[in-house]
Amino acid sequence: MIRAELDKDPRDVAAMFDSIADRYDLLNRVLSLGRERYWRQATVAAVDAYSGELVLDLAAGTGTSSESFTRRGARVIACDFSFGMLRVGAERRGGASRKGVTVVAGDALHLPFADQTFDAVTISFGLRNVHDVDRALAELLRVTKVGGRLVICEFSHLPVQPLDRMLGWGMKIGLPWVARQFSDNPDAYAYLSESIAAWPDQAGLARKISAAGWSRVAWRNLTFGVVALHRAYRER
Numbered sequence: 001m002i003r004a005e006l007d008k009d010p011r012d013v014a015a016m017f018d019s020i021a022d023r024y025d026l027l028n029r030v031l032s033l034g035r036e037r038y039w040r041q042a043t044v045a046a047v048d049a050y051s052g053e054l055v056l057d058l059a060a061g062t063g064t065s066s067e068s069f070t071r072r073g074a075r076v077i078a079c080d081f082s083f084g085m086l087r088v089g090a091e092r093r094g095g096a097s098r099k100g101v102t103v104v105a106g107d108a109l110h111l112p113f114a115d116q117t118f119d120a121v122t123i124s125f126g127l128r129n130v131h132d133v134d135r136a137l138a139e140l141l142r143v144t145k146v147g148g149r150l151v152i153c154e155f156s157h158l159p160v161q162p163l164d165r166m167l168g169w170g171m172k173i174g175l176p177w178v179a180r181q182f183s184d185n186p187d188a189y190a191y192l193s194e195s196i197a198a199w200p201d202q203a204g205l206a207r208k209i210s211a212a213g214w215s216r217v218a219w220r221n222l223t224f225g226v227v228a229l230h231r232a233y234r235e236r
């Protein structure tokens, strides 16, 4: 089975997402117990994109995250390095540039965009999978206009450590078991629980965002900290 390890070798990560692309959105709904919709709505509200704005949705996968940013007329570039994920999304929308979403293949560590292109940049459930998080945050800053904003939606940690450890244990057992019922590659969901356990907590991620040059970094927890939304601005 194809799965990434915690070194997040880009070839393994891309191949793993290629292998789960067809059923990715279905599994998300099942494994999040329906919370995914609420997390996405909160992300859309935080990005707050409006007509005339250009938004980068990085690690966009099938573009489920991207579609919701177009509701108030913003144009969205959905960028990812898994051709399998991009293909499933483009087929669903009926083309590579449809419904306000344009698909662009690209690597978070070498974004194929000029400096200061976007009004807002966002990444949902993607940053945790990137090989070099600090570099991706710096690339996101580079392509954002001065005054623009960053929103990161990512799995995080419950503030009470014993509860967080229990949740981690439950996910380690539960996610691959549920995934076996629905996915051809349940091993990918073992990677999911391992990568969440190894991911920095809310304050740790905020420090990384600041260190990359972003200003006014803030976060809020969703579903008690199962997911956290981080927001920041490019001030110069």
Ligand SMILES: C[S@@+](CC[C@H](N)C(=O)[O-])C[C@H]1O[C@@H](n2cnc3c(N)ncnc32)[C@H](O)[C@@H]1O
Pocket (backbone or CB within 6 Å): 010, 013, 014, 017, 058, 059, 060, 061, 062, 063, 064, 065, 079, 080, 081, 082, 085, 106, 107, 108, 109, 123, 124, 125, 126, 129, 130, 131
């Ligand atoms: C869990 S999916 C998230 C997809 C989508 N944002 C969503 O919310 O459903 C993570 C995505 O990150 C992408 N990814 C990981 N590392 C990347 C990189 N270095 N450059 C571009 N995409 C990357 C994967 O290909 C995958 O599609």
